[in-house]
Amino acid sequence: MPINALQEEILRLKVQRHALILAHNYVDSAIQEIADFCGDSLELSVKAAKTDAEVLVVCGVRFMAETVKILSPDALVLLPCADALCPMAEMASGDAVRSARAAMPDATFVAYVNTTAETKAQVDICCTSGNAEKIVASIPRKNSILFLPDRNLGRNVAAKLGREINCWHGCCPVHDAVTVEMIETARKIHPGAEVLVHPECRPEVVAAADHALSTGGMLRHVRESGNKRFIIVTECGILFRLRNENPGKEFFEIEPRLVCADMKKITLEMVRDALIDLKPAVELDPDAAEHAHCAISRMLDVK
Numbered sequence: 505m506p507i508n509a510l511q512e513e514i515l516r517l518k519v520q521r522h523a524l525i526l527a528h529n530y531v532d533s534a535i536q537e538i539a540d541f542c543g544d545s546l547e548l549s550v551k552a553a554k555t556d557a558e559v560l561v562v563c564g565v566r567f568m569a570e571t572v573k574i575l576s577p578d579a580l581v582l583l584p585c586a587d588a589l590c591p592m593a594e595m596a597s598g599d600a601v602r603s604a605r606a607a608m609p610d611a612t613f614v615a616y617v618n619t620t621a622e623t624k625a626q627v628d629i630c631c632t633s634g635n636a637e638k639i640v641a642s643i644p645r646k647n648s649i650l651f652l653p654d655r656n657l658g659r660n661v662a663a664k665l666g667r668e669i670n671c672w673h674g675c676c677p678v679h680d681a682v683t684v685e686m687i688e689t690a691r692k693i694h695p696g697a698e699v700l701v702h703p704e705c706r707p708e709v710v711a712a713a714d715h716a717l718s719t720g721g722m723l724r725h726v727r728e729s730g731n732k733r734f735i736i737v738t739e740c741g742i743l744f745r746l747r748n749e750n751p752g753k754e755f756f757e758i759e760p761r762l763v764c765a766d767m768k769k770i771t772l773e774m775v776r777d778a779l780i781d782l783k784p785a786v787e788l789d790p791d792a793a794e795h796a797h798c799a800i801s802r803m804l805d806v807k
Contacts, residue, residue, distance in 0.1 A: 561778055
């Protein structure tokens, strides 16, 4: 329910514009409260593509809005904060990946969805943090693989599958900053709590945790778990949903708490202004969008 006049104004504008508001699990809780869908980047894109909304407002970072546009090319896709970027996505430019393809022509290129549309257009298949193991396992073992841009996710998949993977030298600065010592300290402060980390964390951190899960995986695991106390090692925005959906359970953060500055750039005022002005709108090169769509479709076809 809306809790202030600004949220109420946004909800009125949303109806007038025949719009949907899509919010990533990491954005401010006030935005999640008024969103039609909350979730991870691909989940939001897939849900949006199944609607007939004319306007899709993406409360997240740029690559997420691009992915929504790839899967909903006829919709007007708005990114309320035009300079909200994913540092990891910026670590693998389309030009750099093109150069890598020229140097490794026989390799299978796997791109994490946390990449730009231009970069997705250069690869063979995409993956998410939740399905990366399944996607890599679907590639014949005789194939060499280049996994980009997150070296930590790539290394964690390689360790789980017992497979050699060439990893791009990129990372999520927020998750990469987590150390084993931070996990150990949190366990001492909250004895008995289950430790859930994101697979963008370093391999030694994943090894020190109870489970490595995507944001969607964390939400599902907590709902189904008989445990009552959890240490959550991912961006702090997810705690809003975890606490709302699981009122009888306790959730703790590690210190220092994990905050994505770009996700927190998005404000209610920006969402309102985007609905009023119908901008900033996301536009993609048609050829890049088509090739990126192929890489995403190949991922969705893997059973």
